[in-house]
Amino acid sequence: MLETWLTTLGLEVPVLGAPMGGRAGGDLAGEVSRAGGLGMLGAARYTTPDWIAAEAAIARERGGRVGIGLMTWSLDTDDSLLDAAIAEKPTLLSLSFGDPAPYVPRAHAAGIPVASQVNTLDDMRVAEAAGVDVIIAQGGEAGGHTGRIGTLPLLQELLEATDLPVLAAGGIGTGRGLAAVLAAGAQGAVIGTALLASPETVGPDYARTAIVEASSADTVYTSVFDRARHQPWPERWGGRAIANDFTRDFHGVDAPDSQLESTYDPADPRRGVVYAGEAVGLVHGERPAGAVVRQIAADAERLLSRWA
Numbered sequence: 001m002l003e004t005w006l007t008t009l010g011l012e013v014p015v016l017g018a019p020m021g022g023r024a025g026g027d028l029a030g031e032v033s034r035a036g037g038l039g040m041l042g043a044a045r046y047t048t049p050d051w052i053a054a055e056a057a058i059a060r061e062r063g064g065r066v067g068i069g070l071m072t073w074s075l076d077t078d079d080s081l082l083d084a085a086i087a088e089k090p091t092l093l094s095l096s097f098g099d100p101a102p103y104v105p106r107a108h109a110a111g112i113p114v115a116s117q118v119n120t121l122d123d124m125r126v127a128e129a130a131g132v133d134v135i136i137a138q139g140g141e142a143g144g145h146t147g148r149i150g151t152l153p154l155l156q157e158l159l160e161a162t163d164l165p166v167l168a169a170g171g172i173g174t175g176r177g178l179a180a181v182l183a184a185g186a187q188g189a190v191i192g193t194a195l196l197a198s199p200e201t202v203g204p205d206y207a208r209t210a211i212v213e214a215s216s217a218d219t220v221y222t223s224v225f226d227r228a229r230h231q232p233w234p235e236r237w238g239g240r241a242i243a244n245d246f247t248r249d250f251h252g253v254d255a256p257d258s259q260l261e262s263t264y265d266p267a268d269p270r271r272g273v274v275y276a277g278e279a280v281g282l283v284h285g286e287r288p289a290g291a292v293v294r295q296i297a298a299d300a301e302r303l304l305s306r307w308a
């Protein structure tokens with residue numbers, strides 16, 4: 001068994017199922033936890049306290065434990081999702097994209113450890129100063145909103161710079177990826193894209209099909225979907241998504257938001273968003289999330305045992 005700081009939280013494998021707004025609800029989180037990892041609910045800005053309570057219950061029933069991921073910048077205007085998340089006493093709370101300082105003491109007062117996904121060394125300093133318990137080095141190859149530095153350079157930089165445990169996120173989709181980051185000194189991996197073709201995900205069927213069909217060269221880092229959907233993300237974070245007609249028409253093009261809004265169509269695979277990272281090229285079929293997690297962990301253990 002791969003034992004790390006992360007498994008001391010009660011996990012059997014050092015894997016977090018990524019919080020993924022719009023895709024990771026109770027079924028996915030529960031299935032990842034049932035496989036020995038910790039599945040995180042992705043509470044997007046537009047979800048509700050009731051959603052968190054309902055999905056946490058589903059995850060717990062299925063997998064015995066649950067984590068919850070919130071977007072820090074959105075708490076700055078409305079922190080009701082934080083109260084809802086704390087009420088669920090998750091195994092881990094992640095507060096990412098922004099300064100978590102105002103919120104960490106509230107989680108700690110309830111005995112909940114806090115993670116923060118960061119994209120630069122400066123971000124890590126902010127999260128450290130806020131008192132988080134674990135840092136997640138999220139590289140720019142990750143799916144969804146992310147930064148620009150690649151996972152490996154960022155991971156190495158952060159491991160050199162902190163005594164906190166560090167997890168790696170971005171581009172890890174097989175046992176090789178997990179083995180690589182563990183060998184580098186990470187305490188585990190956060191896996192998102194590799195789970196996105198699983199039947200336990202929320203979202204349109206075309207999203208799972210697009211994930212299976214896309215190659216690692218098919219993603220684009222863009223803000224056009226945020227602009228089209230009125231998602232007020234701070235400018236520094238773009239989102240990595242599968243390229244489609246919408247990104248080909250508008251990414252890097254000087255078009256008004258009103259045109260993006262009227263053209264965007266979530267029901268149409270050519271115009272709706274499917275956030276995914278470069279690890280999408282490692283997903284070859286629709287597989288249950290538990291099978292994906294178990295295989296990644298078993299393959300990593302086998303690869304690492306060569307050096308034991």
Ligand SMILES: Cc1cc2nc3c(=O)[nH]c(=O)nc-3n(C[C@H](O)[C@H](O)[C@H](O)COP(=O)(O)O)c2cc1C
Pocket residue numbers: 018019020021022023042043044069070071094096117138141142143144145169170171172190191192193194275276277278279
């Ligand atoms: C569809 C999608 C939605 C995401 N939503 C969130 C989110 O709500 N909160 C968050 O902290 N990270 C979010 N992320 C980022 C993931 O937590 C994680 O960093 C990323 O999936 C890891 O890289 P990978 O996709 O290459 O595995 C999202 C990622 C994806 C693919």
